[in-house]
Amino acid sequence: MTGRDEYYNRSKQEGYRARSAYKLKQLDAAANLFDAGDSVVDLGAAPGGWLQVAAEAVGESGTVVGVDRQRIRPLEADNVETVRGDMTEEATVDRLHEALGSAGVDVVVSDMAPNMTGEYSVDHARSVHLARQAFDVARDCLAPGGDFVVKVFDGPDLADLRSDIEESFEYVRSIRPDASRDSSSELYLVAKGYLTAPVAAGDELTVEISDEGREGDGIARVDGFTVFVPDAAVGEEVDVRIEDVKPRFAFAERLD
Incomplete structure (x- = not known):
């Protein structure tokens, strides 16, 4: 057959x-x-x-x-x-x-x-x-x-x-x-x-940390989109590079 x-x-x-x-x-x-x-x-x-x-x-x-x-x-x-x-x-x-x-x-x-x-x-x-x-x-x-x-x-x-x-x-x-x-x-x-994110991998930008995540990472918002930034405290303004983008959030690294 x-x-x-x-x-x-x-x-x-x-x-x-x-x-x-x-x-x-x-x-x-x-x-x-x-x-x-x-x-x-x-x-x-x-x-x-x-x-x-x-x-x-x-x-x-x-x-x-x-x-x-x-x-x-x-x-x-x-x-x-x-x-x-x-x-x-x-x-x-x-x-x-x-x-x-x-x-x-x-x-x-x-x-x-x-x-x-x-x-x-x-x-x-x-x-x-x-x-x-x-x-x-x-x-x-x-x-x-x-x-x-x-x-x-x-x-x-x-x-x-x-x-x-x-x-x-x-x-x-x-x-x-x-x-x-x-x-x-x-x-x-x-x-x-x-992916509907307003950021893409490789983007460099300045963000303000507005919240803290469960793992202690800082959270910034870019047009309402969540960006996780390690070693960042609430209230800080930091320069970051976007490393990885997911449908509802992204991961960034500090540039300073």
């Missing part, structure tokens, strides 16, 4: 709309994408296999919104909503924000793929273009610390795409699920820990 037959047959037996559902299951197992109660955006969601997996993973307390230019047949899950439209159009973006509300989402996933031409360089370039569109949506929708998953075909433009994504997340890894067909060049970039 081929890998294709295995996952196709399993999807039919287990009630998933597409064999690609197992790709998302494997990505979740590898990268711990979903928790109960999470909110998720699924780009390129038709026919709905990824919606099914995400809805199961986040449970009744979670929310999943799928977007696609194609019609998505309604799912039985009560925690799934769909938006039909093109994410490059402002009207579709507005409808997505209406469905999501004002709070940022926990995970954005994209299984979008271009219409295949059979010409490697063209298909690769188009897949990178779609991945960048999904990245724009992720930056617009994700809450601090959120995760992003996007499909792309391997090729010469992949390194630049990954580098750009790495600037906005704690780390990025490449994963090729077992459920991907052997003949496919597809892989998934999995970005963890969306």
Whole structure:
């Protein structure tokens, strides 16, 4: 039995709309994408296999919104909503924000793929273009610390795409699920820990210590963002260099 037959047959037996559902299951197992109660955006969601997996993973307390230019047949899950439209159009973006509300989402996933031409360089370039569109949506929708998953075909433009994504997340890894067909060049970039900090590693600035942390470090606020500074007392004004940035706080070292 081929890998294709295995996952196709399993999807039919287990009630998933597409064999690609197992790709998302494997990505979740590898990268711990979903928790109960999470909110998720699924780009390129038709026919709905990824919606099914995400809805199961986040449970009744979670929310999943799928977007696609194609019609998505309604799912039985009560925690799934769909938006039909093109994410490059402002009207579709507005409808997505209406469905999501004002709070940022926990995970954005994209299984979008271009219409295949059979010409490697063209298909690769188009897949990178779609991945960048999904990245724009992720930056617009994700809450601090959120995760992003996007499909792309391997090729010469992949390194630049990954580098750009790495600037906005704690780390990025490449994963090729077992459920991907052997003949496919597809892989998934999995970005963890969306960064919305007003500072970046290497920044040098002057801060005022306004509080003391549990471990005795000084705490400064930069546009409301927490920066931990060792060996600094409340009331001090110190010059620091940002060493490490997390979704909700950063670590700095004193320069004096």
